[in-house]
Amino acid sequence: MSKKLLLLSLTFSLLSFSCLWGQQSRWQQWVSYQMEIELDVATHQMQAVQNLRYANHSPDTLTRVFYHLYYNAFQPGSMMDLRLQNIPDPDGRAKGKIPKLTAGEMGWHKIHALLQDGDSTRYEVAGTILEVELAKPLLPGDTCLLEMKYSSQVPVTIRRTGRDNAEGIAYTMSQWYPKMCEYDLEGWHANPYIGGEFYGVWGNFDVKIRLDANYMVGGSGYLQNPQEVGHGYELPGQKTMKPVDGKYTWHFIAENVHDFAWAADPDYVHDRMQVPDGPELHFIYQPGKGEENWKKLQGETVKCFQIAMARFGPYPFEQFTVIQGGDGGMEYPMATIITGNRNFHSLVGVMVHEVLHSWYYLLLGTNESRYAWMDEGFTIYADDIIMDSLFQGRSLNPHSRAYSSYDILVNANRNEPASLPADFFQTSFAYSVSSYYKGCILLHQMSSIVGQECLDRSLIRYYKEWAYRHPEPRDFKRIVEKESGLELDWYFDHWINSTNVIDYAVESVTKKGKKTEVQLKNYGTMPMPIDLTVILDEGEKRQYHIPLRMMRGAKKADKWLGQFEVLEDWPWTHPVYVLELDVPLRKIKKIEIDASLRTADINRKNNVYPQSPEKNPFDKNRKN
Ligand SMILES: [Zn+2]
Structure with missing residues (x-):
């Protein structure tokens, strides 16, 4: 851990301390993961040890805990499979693929042991959720150590995670480890993995990944041993160490985040660029086809961070990595994983969107499963503003695609309240428009109610008061009410909680x-x-x-x-x-x-x- 990092983590501890004492009414749980993973690139299986310190900051005694086992979604007959078969407009990226998975292509997690402070727990796998009866009740204010031994098989890429994506990236490792479900004011959120949207416990990640030395790894967190693994992480002229048994162990630490993702490929190349007064950017991608666009992307990413930091609040981490992989674009703490074979505008577009999730997902960690419009919608709003500025759109309404999509939804009689949990919409179409575009319109339209200046101030205040926490709709509403002096219940009741229309x-x-x-x-x-x-x-x-x-x-x-x-x-x-x-x-x-x-x-x-x-x-x- 660098000195700077130490200082940073001290600030974070003080921050969580003051949150804890300044806002007694809004406690939040805390996790500290230590994970050691060995990935066998021949079988695509992992052997893993996970030591998880879990702090119960709630006023409740917990007798059970739950983990997400996301890989189990990629099995024929899973809830994700059946949902895709039965929703009228399934995601084209996943449609029809799960039933065809062979034993070697499926994803799974197998739990071999789970101890709580040395005592055996009783547990049961229920699809994508691991249900655990604790050996001893976990009292309010107490912490326990949950030691898990497990193995996993990385599925072929269907949605977000997996191996051998369409562009040939070997491993996209997101939603890849048994992840503690969040427990908050509303209780447990042991949501099965059906389609999307996530929610995680704030905490620290110390992750060691061991795999063949020719693979390059990038992801969330700061690499602790660049001189050992090389691949462009080492200082110029520095010699890297010889691999042991042909393998390197990549050691990452990410602090005060709520997830951890990584990717690995033997062909990756690695560029860096510094954002003035901002993070160091890393770009990890495949040479060849899209290389020219990936080079041009780097300057645009610097500009994106500069505009976003000035307008929406500081980016407090020292690093951000743009990684080629996955099946579209997806946000993770301190990193994004995006597909790379795109035209330049589309590549910049997906980068901008995912970078903006550092604000509306990572720092303002809403429960996306329940309030996708706060996460995707706010991100689209911010992303439109930055795209308009990068490409000199100067349009009267930089959010016009949101309005036209909403218009189509209403005219198709498919409108549903944006307040529905993400997995409960009748159609993927209504989910997408409600979370992405109605969430975006919520803000732009609100500027006509409270004034643009007031909305801008509100977004900064929202960031200051709710970063590193789990804000809910009423928290944002109260901020704008305080900034504007206006009562705004009616606005959320109609625009988010109903399908009422304006005319x-x-x-x-x-x-x-x-x-x-x-x-x-x-x-x-x-x-x-x-x-x-x-x-x-x-x-x-x-x-x-x-x-x-x-x-x-x-x-x-x-x-x-x-x-x-x-x-x-x-x-x-x-x-x-x-x-x-x-x-x-x-x-x-x-x-x-x-x-x-x-x-x-x-x-x-x-x-x-x-x-x-x-x-x-x-x-x-x-x-x-
Ligand atoms: Zn998004």
Whole structure:
């Protein structure tokens, strides 16, 4: 452990200490893994010892604990297999593959022994969950040592993890070890592995991986023995040690994270680049086909970190690794594993998305299985902003793909509440749009309620108050309420917990002598405050804001509007709102609701006076 690392871990300990005492009401469990794995690259099997210190910070006495055994999903007849067979639109990457797995291609974990402080426990494997009866109850505040001996077989790559992916990467090692399930205020989360989304216990990982010396390894954590294993990790000119029995042991330490992933391949090459005042970046990929793009990607990754750190909060680790592998893109602590044979824009796109998960997944560790919209949605929001800046999009709405996808979902009558747990949606389509895009719209749309400046401050405050913890929806809601001074329950109740839709209209515009009466009408089922733009014939633009009465106030500033006048509030029970403009009708060129396109209004044609046959501005983004 370097001196810097020691200092870092001291800061983390102080941090968890202050969290523990500053926020008694929100305890969180703690783990410390010590794992030694030997991977046989001929049989694709691992022999492993896992010593896990588990601290019970809850006020409850625990008599049972649960582990995830993710590899067991990759067996014919598993819950993942049956879910894929029965959902109308299964993930194309996994569809039809599990039933065809042979004995040598399946994944499995076999538990050989599990001791609690030296005493045998009783345990049972139930699909992808290991159910353990503790030898002794674990009292509040107590810690125990769980010593496990197990072996595993790495499955062929079907979803996220496995061997020999489509691009020829030998080992993508994610969701690869028996992982303690999280126990929180809501109890155990021993979710079977069916489709996706994860949740883990905060803690430390000390991982030793032994395999053939020609394989290069990259992953979460700081490599402790670069001089021993070489492969470009050693200092320039430094000699590396001879392998023992043709093998190296790679030793990694990752602290204050909630998962650990790695990848290994004999063909990997390794580049590094430093983010000024940020982490050292490592790029681990295959030479050949996509190499040029992987070289160009490196500078873009530096820029991505710089923008993200300035806008969403510091990146507190000293390292981040972009690894080629897997079956798409997936986020892990201090690393991402992405497929590499893509065009440049797509490669940058997937990198940006996964890097942003360092904020909305790694540091703000929400329970993704329950609140995927907080994890994927916030990441998409941040990722759109960075992509817009990297590729100079300068679009009026950098999140337009979210709005057009939502539009398609609603029109297909497939909308489901975003609050559903990730595995419980009726279709993969509804899951994807709800978690990725409705989560993104939640934020962008919210900027029209509280103002962009307030939303930006809220995201930073959310980071400061909730990093290294498990924030829940109400925690984020309270932050924005405190920053804005507005009441926002209604917004989450409608947008996240229901499928209600927004549809406001400029219903009528009539001459009232030298004045003009405007009637607005709510045709939708979800209320929203209104930004109303009035353009006069000499080009003058007037901005008005109509808050909802139940917000108990109005936004103070909003850079999308500039100067605006706050009008009388709108009680949501009233379908019609009447306002009088101090301008004669003949002088009015245009009146528009939500000209900045931030609300997910399902019918934009009626937002404008005079109505024009103009298409929905998001229609151009429609795929079908
Ligand atoms: Zn994501």
